[in-house]
Amino acid sequence: MSQQQSKPRIVVINHRAANIHSVSKALELCGADVEVTGSAEALLNADGALLPGVGAADAAMRALGELNLIEPIREFALSGRPLMSVCLGMQLLFPDSDEGKLPGLGLIDGRVTRFDVDQSVGDGRILKVPHMGWNSVNFTAEDEDRHPVFRGIPDGSYFYFVHSFHCLPSNPADNAATTEYGGPVCAAVVKGELIATQFHPEKSADRGLQIYTNFVRHVADTAASRVV
């Protein structure tokens, strides 16, 4: 069987984040051969990987440290194979976070900071934190100039967010999409084959599954081109 015909092998990095079940089921539905694992060896043999995450940054970094996964994740990212990170997973790509004390993976320059609480949004309302619910997302590039994972997604599409901290990439070119919540908020970053979303594709119904389908196809394409 050629690479194009077999399902791409995608490792969902298991650091005991609570959304692993939904992420892995969604990727399976979108055509991936999914392995949920905390094994560095499995990660380094995969065609693509997904770093999930909800909850606290320090707890996630501590878990990755205990599993000896921090260096393997960096090595995987440097190998040029697609690594998709979701929600807290995206925040972990940065050097550190205002949320915690432990350093992050440091794969993307910038900061992770908390939403301003008690920010008035008029009519007696205050900005609610967490930013929770479906928000519309606009991409920074035209469709044909985007990373393949985000192609075909109309600007203004709604995705499900739930987070209290948000990313501020230093390099504007790394910011792939924005949403509005008390001001512009980074909704996705792309740097080479690091692809990350602040929103949860696995909780964003058809639009989210479209992104995972794109990701699985992209992983298959890059795996095939490596073989050639």
Added chain:
Amino acid sequence: MLAHRIIPCLDIDRGRVVKGVSFVNLRDAGDPAEMARFYNEAGADELVFLDITASSDDRDTMVEVVRRVSSEVFIPLTVGGGIRSVEDVRRMLEAGADKVSMNTAAINRPELIREASAEFGAQCIVLAIDAKRVDTPGDVTPENRPDLVAESPWLVFTHGGRNPTAQDAVKWAQHGAELGAGEILITSMDTDGQKGGYDLELLRAISDTVSIPVIASGGAGNLDHMYDALYEGHSDAVLAASIFHFGEYSVAEAKQYLSDRGLPMRLPTTSE
């Protein structure tokens, strides 16, 4: 812009949907997965499953229900009913729930909110509050229960509005947020089941006080009631059961109506 959310609530008894959708042609309207698919296709923004199973022996059934639904339907799922410990929360989240709601267990032991929030993050802890006005004749008043007087007009009740607690509803919501709840689900026991609209004063009092999102529950009889809860009541989301289950309105109709009246809503995506 962040959209308001419409959240159908399903009662689950021993793994089966009760009082479920009764008007459309579903193969099995008692099947939680089939109902979840139905509501996802109708544009529901989230789902709440309330486990009303009386016997704790049947609680494992709910874990299986959550695992199956979250393997097939990719919108947020909240599970309430019978959550009494951090271990209960863990089981539901590992099965694929995104949030759990806690009510009586949090009143009995508020530290449960802090512990679960520290372990899994505030985003997955919903504090459900049943509130009732206590200034009506025959209710709890300063005269008959001087120990139970609220600072706001609302006290927290348990057991479907029968048992008053010593908690002021607005203060309890605030305290719950401080302890680490990520969202408040507020039900008015005065308006629940009456179909005459939500208690807008209650919603606004809580929404304008706490800095976390608020879901309004109890009283939807028509779509204007939902509009009022979101616009006048300052709620972030509305929860409803019978208005959807008995086909008076579809979720899609509700969202279109609210959007036409100027509220930000996630409307169904146009076909590709």
